[in-house]
Amino acid sequence: MEEETVSLIVEGEEILVDKQTLTDRSQYFRAMFASGMREASQNSVVLHDVTANVIRELLNFFRTGQLTLDQSTTQEILTTAIFLQMDDVINHAKLNLSVENAVEMFTVANVHFLPDLEKATFRYLSRKYLELLKSETYDKLTEEQHEAILSLRFGGKDTICTIGSYDRDVHLTQDTPRTTHLLDENSGEWTPYCDVPSSFSTHACGVAVLHNYLFLTGGFTSFKSDQMQKSSLCFDVLTNKWRPFPAMTELRANFAFRRNIT
Structure with missing residues (x-):
């Protein structure tokens, strides 16, 4: 059976995508295609406030499971994934934290109210505290964030x-x-x-x-x-x-x- 494709128009660029992939991976597109909207019948969707590069990154993630979340890309990729309701991307981010992208993770979690992502980042940094102390990220964190990370390191009882x-x-x-x-x-x-x-x-x-x-x-x-x-x-x-x-x-x-x- 021939795959049905959808044309995503992003920044004036046309990106062809398997429609089933969008339906399976994005609640945003799933709802759109089930609603009977004009885009669903025409199989052409114009996306605003996102970039073609990020859309390609997300589509590549769906194909390969690989996604680069560094300081320069994390916020834009996750913000787009949240807009398009791509839960797999957010779950991937929770499992692929780093000391280097922690500040960006906190920013996304606070702006979009993702407490699970914030908790995962705090927990990760508490377990990577030595690396955090030696990194540039340490000085970028707020005093409240420092206290929260240390509280997780000392969460148990005192033991001799x-x-x-x-x-x-x-x-x-x-x-x-x-x-x-x-x-x-x-x-x-x-x-x-x-x-x-x-x-x-x-x-x-x-x-x-x-x-x-x-x-x-x-x-x-x-x-x-x-x-x-x-x-x-x-x-x-x-x-x-x-x-x-x-x-x-x-x-x-x-x-x-x-x-x-x-």
């Missing part, structure tokens, strides 16, 4: 955590696996939480907690204490994942962190 356990006989003869433990304040018992990656030695390392991230750095490569360790690790309690972190410029062991308030 330890790294590893000490056995006098084992400690002096071999390296042992290190496990983080959490204190149950009600029972007074320590329960295993997660293992420190075996590639990292916790002997005489430095430990710090900042913005609900756990940092391990420095120390010795083994129980022999004969070689300094260059690697560092960061644990994110929101994702329960360890990842490498830049090492200190000067290797140290048996030291403590101090936070300077300026």
Whole structure:
């Protein structure tokens, strides 16, 4: 069966589109074609206040599932998708957030009252807080947005955590696996939480907690204490994942962190 096409007239340019694609992907066109309007019978639709480039981007997304949402395109693409009631595009945006396009996402969410998109952006930034701190986006956010992001990072209850356990006989003869433990304040018992990656030695390392991230750095490569360790690790309690972190410029062991308030 031959596909029925629709001619979209955008900025004086004619773009031919499969009519079924528009019906399936856009509530705006679905309602138009079901209404008996002149455009439905003529299979020609003039679109105002949108650009041909954005329409092509959206049509390509329907074909390939690929959509570029960067600082220069996010607002225009999402605004057009909202106008044409293309829910798949908005859902795609929620799943393809980035630190770089977060400000644009907030703007679209506020202008068009999309609380789900705003919540998704806040949640994403709370999980990418280290990247956010190093980005230009950080300075573009409002004080209220900063507070909301941090509140999500500290959404749980305060917990005491330890790294590893000490056995006098084992400690002096071999390296042992290190496990983080959490204190149950009600029972007074320590329960295993997660293992420190075996590639990292916790002997005489430095430990710090900042913005609900756990940092391990420095120390010795083994129980022999004969070689300094260059690697560092960061644990994110929101994702329960360890990842490498830049090492200190000067290797140290048996030291403590101090936070300077300026």
